[in-house]
Amino acid sequence: MKNVRLLPENKTALAVIIMGFAFLILFWWYPLIRTFILGFQLSGVGRLKESWIGLAHYRALFSSKVFGKVVLNTLYFAALIVPTQIVVGLAVSMMIDKIKSRVFQRLGLLSFYIPYILPIVAIGILWKFLYHPSRFGIFNFLLIEAGIKEPIRWLEDPQLALTSIGIMQIWQRVGYVILLYFAGLQTIPRIFYEAAEIDGANAWQRFRAITLPLLTPTTLFVAVTSTISAFMTFEAVYIMTLTAQAGRGGPINSTNVMLYYIYFNAFDNNRMGYASAAAIILFFMILGVTLLQFKFIRQKFEY
Amino acid sequence: MKEKYKIEMGKLVLGGVFFVILLCYVFPLYWMFSSSFKTAGEIIRIPPTWWPHLLSVEGYIKVWRPIWIRFFINSFIYAGGSVTIALFTSSLIGFVIVTYPSKIGTILSWAAICLIMIPFTILIIPLYLLIIKLHLLNSYLGMIAPRMVYPFGIFFMLLAMRNIPRDLIDAAKIDGCTPLGIYWRVALPLLKTSLAALATLEFVWRWNELLWPLIVASTEKLFPITVGLASLIDPYFIEFDKYLAACVIVVVPIVIMFLSLQKFFVKGITLTGMK
Numbered sequence: 001m002k003n004v005r006l007l008p009e010n011k012t013a014l015a016v017i018i019m020g021f022a023f024l025i026l027f028w029w030y031p032l033i034r035t036f037i038l039g040f041q042l043s044g045v046g047r048l049k050e051s052w053i054g055l056a057h058y059r060a061l062f063s064s065k066v067f068g069k070v071v072l073n074t075l076y077f078a079a080l081i082v083p084t085q086i087v088v089g090l091a092v093s094m095m096i097d098k099i100k101s102r103v104f105q106r107l108g109l110l111s112f113y114i115p116y117i118l119p120i121v122a123i124g125i126l127w128k129f130l131y132h133p134s135r136f137g138i139f140n141f142l143l144i145e146a147g148i149k150e151p152i153r154w155l156e157d158p159q160l161a162l163t164s165i166g167i168m169q170i171w172q173r174v175g176y177v178i179l180l181y182f183a184g185l186q187t188i189p190r191i192f193y194e195a196a197e198i199d200g201a202n203a204w205q206r207f208r209a210i211t212l213p214l215l216t217p218t219t220l221f222v223a224v225t226s227t228i229s230a231f232m233t234f235e236a237v238y239i240m241t242l243t244a245q246a247g248r249g250g251p252i253n254s255t256n257v258m259l260y261y262i263y264f265n266a267f268d269n270n271r272m273g274y275a276s277a278a279a280i281i282l283f284f285m286i287l288g289v290t291l292l293q294f295k296f297i298r299q300k301f302e303y
Numbered sequence: 304m305k306e307k308y309k310i311e312m313g314k315l316v317l318g319g320v321f322f323v324i325l326l327c328y329v330f331p332l333y334w335m336f337s338s339s340f341k342t343a344g345e346i347i348r349i350p351p352t353w354w355p356h357l358l359s360v361e362g363y364i365k366v367w368r369p370i371w372i373r374f375f376i377n378s379f380i381y382a383g384g385s386v387t388i389a390l391f392t393s394s395l396i397g398f399v400i401v402t403y404p405s406k407i408g409t410i411l412s413w414a415a416i417c418l419i420m421i422p423f424t425i426l427i428i429p430l431y432l433l434i435i436k437l438h439l440l441n442s443y444l445g446m447i448a449p450r451m452v453y454p455f456g457i458f459f460m461l462l463a464m465r466n467i468p469r470d471l472i473d474a475a476k477i478d479g480c481t482p483l484g485i486y487w488r489v490a491l492p493l494l495k496t497s498l499a500a501l502a503t504l505e506f507v508w509r510w511n512e513l514l515w516p517l518i519v520a521s522t523e524k525l526f527p528i529t530v531g532l533a534s535l536i537d538p539y540f541i542e543f544d545k546y547l548a549a550c551v552i553v554v555v556p557i558v559i560m561f562l563s564l565q566k567f568f569v570k571g572i573t574l575t576g577m578k
Contacts, residue, residue: 012482013403020396020411023452027430028418031449034429045435095321108321110565111329117561117568119511121529122550125536126335129543135349138334171331179572224420232422235513244538259424259514266428267518276428283425290420 035283038276045270057277066253067261067278073162074258074285078230080166081173085226086219088170089177094211096178097185109182113175120172124239127168131155155240158254165236165255173229177222184218185211220293227289231282234259258282335554339363339547346544362548366535370523371552374531380443381516381527382509385450386502392452394498397460398490399482402472412461418454424514431518439519446519450509456501463497464490500571503564510557528553 039057041050061067092112099105115123131154135141140151154164188210196206237260241248249256249264258278266275338346339362340355396415400408430449439445467490475485491498513529520526526534532553535546561568 010403013399013405014407016395016399016482017405017407017411020392020399020452020457021414023392024411024414024418024454026433027449027452028421028426028454029414031426031429031433032418032421034432035426038428043432045432092324095317098317099321108325109569110562111325113568114329114332114558114561117507117511117557118554119513119529119532119557121511121513121532122335122553125532125546125550126331129338129547130331130334134347136347136351138351141349141351171328176572179569183572228420228422232424234424238513239533239536242536242538262428263514266431272428272432279425279428283421286420286422286425 035276035279038273039280040277041273043272043276045272050273053273057274060274061277061281066256069253070256070258070261071281071285073254073256074231074233074282077162077166077233077257078227078289080163081170081230082223082226084170085174085177086222089174089222090181090215090219092174093178093181093185096182109175109179112178115172116175118172120235121239123168123172124236127164128155128240131164156251158251161241161251161255162257165233165240168240169230169233169236173226177226180218180222181215184215188214223293224290227293228286231286231289232259233257234263238263258285335547335550338543339551341544343542343544346547360548362542362544362546363552365542366545366549366552371528371531373524374526374528375556377443377520377525378510378527378529381446382506384443384447385509386505388447388451389453389456389505390498390502393456394460394491394494395486396452396457397464398486400461401464402485402490403482412457415454415457419458421454423449427515427518434519441519441521441525443525446516446525449515453505456505459497459501460494463494467493496570500567503567504571507557507561507568 038050040052040054042053043050096105096108096112099108130138133140133151133153133156135144135151137151137154139154144151153160155161192210192214193206196210201209234257237255237257238248241250241255243250249260259282262275262278262282265271265278337354340358340360341352342357342359342361345352345355345357345359396411400412426449434440434445434448437445437448439448471489471493472485475489480488510527511529512527513533516525516527517530517533520530523531523534532549535549
């Protein structure tokens with residue numbers, strides 16, 4: 001056996017590493033494993049002991065109509081906001097990149113970025129006002145001026161409510177995407193474009209052959225982080241969908257998304273086990289999409 | 304000649320389009336600000352007024368309570384406390400793993416890296432039960448504790464530490480500097496800019512967070528600003544003048560902070576984004 005002399009400096013290092021393990025296990029690994037375990041248990045605050053019930057929560061989840069809707073809502077929400085953010089973010093960042101004056105460039109970036117740093121609680125209240133179904137809601141006022149007959153019931157129409165929240169989220173988050181793409185664009189050497197221009201490539205060809213492939217790492221990062229944050233939407237639903245008659249997540253569960261469903265079951269209904277099972281499904285959704293996106297983008301852009 | 308004119312026109316149109324997009328984009332924020340200074344009657348007037356015809360601070364007077372100062376202090380404690388501790392622990396752990404390589408250190412780095420894609424929020428149920436068991440419910444420590452270590456921070460610091468020239472640390476080691484001395488005098492000053500960038504970004508995320516403080520803090524005395532603002536909404540009696548004034552109260556300090564620290568923000572975004 002190798003006898004390692006424990007120097008004082010190694011003692012300090014070991015102490016730091018042990019502290020690291022302690023925190024990481026207590027606040028990350030243990031909760032992660034406990035979530036899995038709770039998914040098989042009947043649990044709630046005030047219960048003396050958890051009892052094992054096997055797959056009952058999962059059976060209940062998969063046969064629940066509401067939960068099916070919740071999953072579809074969450075997927076729809078991500079499918080709506082992630083591609084839009086990527087397309088709009090890339091387009092706007094390329095426009096900003098074209099601006100010659102440094103001052104205006106910075107001003108443009110900052111204006112788009114400001115909503116991202118504001119709390120969704122405040123943004124949600126503001127958009128509830130903008131979306132108001134009456135004509136003092138500025139969107140409806142402008143649309144009626146532009147010629148539509150009936151005011152749009154942005155947050156009250158079950159067909160539209162989740163899309164309305166999506167529009168708000170795109171508005172709030174796209175500045176972040178713009179900034180990431182802008183930073184990515186700065187790393188592309190100008191000489192590539194000049195060479196392509198000499199070869200007679202038009203603007204679209206230059207975009208397809210140079211800009212898009214060289215920005216793949218950024219696109220990948222944006223796609224993964226935006227999808228995860230779309231799956232984790234909570235604040236917007238919590239703030240914007242509250243009504244006196246039906247609580248939140250409505251109308252008729254049209255804005256009920258995974259994290260809100262988990263929150264509602266765990267903390268309003270004290271069904272910790274059931275909510276944990278839903279959290280595990282959310283966990284696998286995040287894992288699946290992350291892996292899928294890595295694979296998809298790698299295949300598509302392999303040269 | 305004609306060709307050049309065409310290009311110039313194209314640029315002008317593109318510039319104009321961009322300017323219009325920008326105006327539409329910031330319009331909601333203008334609308335929040337200007338509407339907050341309207342009277343309750345003017346706010347729901349049809350057609351809407353483009354700016355307050357009768358400048359009024361009615362909304363602000365209705366919404367202001369001394370406890371708002373407490374909300375701000377609480378947000379500061381929650382965001383400041385968790386970011387300071389998290390960045391201190393992550394940088395220390397990253398420093399030790401890179402400077403004193405060992406098997407156990409490698410295991411720790413993997414134990415952290417495996418977690419970077421997992422959102423904290425997905426763990427709230429067992430964390431809540433844990434906080435109850437530790438008797439930390441409804442306390443600052445209960446809000447901050449799970450934030451004390453931060454897997455992405457460890458990962459980030461590992462990368463940053465690898466970029467520090469080895470020689471500097473070896474020289475300090477030979478001079479007989481203790482590990483904590485090297486961390487404090489050599490590593491931290493070199494990591495300063497990337498730490499500051501990450502800290503600003505993290506601070507804003509914690510400041511804007513709703514869910515975790517909402518669960519842990521149950522008395523108004525502990526509410527951070529986001530929970531305070533959310534608790535204001537009364538579905539039975541909606542008063543937009545009051546709400547919008549509250550939004551402005553919440554938003555203005557963040558915007559001021561952002562504008563004074565924007566250098567770090569942009570750096571933080573590009574640093575965390577380009578991993």
